[in-house]
């Protein structure tokens with residue numbers, strides 16, 4: 001027996017099913033309340049019920065015949081706005097939104113807002129739903145505007161502020177993102193210091209890329225007041241380099257590596273990024289070279305146990321054409337640890353380069369047996385989002401500093 005047609009029918013007719021359920025719900029309420037109704041006379045209540053069931057039965061008819069627009073009209077023309085009808089509106093609006101029929105959801109919520117006879121709390125709820133419609137539909141400006149309207153009525157709306165934070169971070173409007181994070185920290189129970197620090201670092205980064213180092217340093221100080229994030233420290237390191245404070249730069253690099261050895265490769269990739277149009281360009285890269293040599297000279301047992309640190313050294317040595325040194329570093333690593341696919345690949349590449357083909361083949365075979373292959377360089381440890389780019393804020397789950405690196409096939 002093949003039941004797939006039932007599933008398909010169910011999918012296509014979700015709204016019909018919902019309308020029938022809503023009608024049943026109203027009948028149920030009518031029956032329950034008929035027995036305990038005290039305020040309204042039986043006759044009056046009965047006429048309300050009849051009017052409502054007629055509307056919903058008509059709507060159901062339209063839905064069954066596939067005419068959703070007429071169905072909505074029928075719903076919207078409900079004469080009586082009691083609590084159940086309002087709930088029905090909200091249920092239907094939510095249904096349309098989750099079904100991707102944003103315009104219908106919008107028209108339902110707008111018609112609710114326009115009603116004179118509803119309470120202020122219902123109007124606020126409808127306004128919030130409308131903002132969610134715009135948000136889901138990708139009408140960013142309207143979503144922002146409507147969320148702000150909600151906050152004008154009631155500032156204590158954690159979910160609304162959270163949504164505004166997400167939108168402003170998405171469009172990289174860091175000033176507004178900062179303002180709403182601060183607001184969120186006052187309303188919500190969660191500490192927002194880490195995220196505020198990240199946002200300030202983003203602002204500072206823009207200043208850095210425009211060569212406004214003084215303003216950048218000030219913004220960065222602010223970031224540190226909230227939390228010393230990895231990205232804040234990396235930017236401070238870049239500032240030290242551009243200002244020629246090499247003692248400080250060496251110290252900070254060592255501190256960063258000891259605190260976050262897994263970020264070593266990102267640190268060096270970030271340091272290599274410098275706006276080539278800026279006049280400080282030549283000095284910057286000259287000093288960066290010095291910092292890299294300082295790093296290559298570090299011989300800390302703890303540090304050299306971290307794959308990302310070793311990989312950074314290998315890459316720098318290869319850039320400097322110091323293949324022998326890279327080779328002996330990898331030889332040592334493979335004897336001691338050997339538990340990193342990324343480094344094994346580097347090892348195989350270098351073995352081929354120096355002509356140790358037999359060994360290269362041997363290691364390729366062991367690698368293939370254990371390989372967890374992947375298509376991207378980086379991924380998010382929270383949600384698994386994949387990307388070749390470095391991301392400090394995951395574009396998918398919006399977490400900060402969850403990036404991890406792996407070997408790209």
Ligand SMILES: [Zn+2]
Nearest residue numbers: 380383394397
């Ligand atoms: Zn993520």
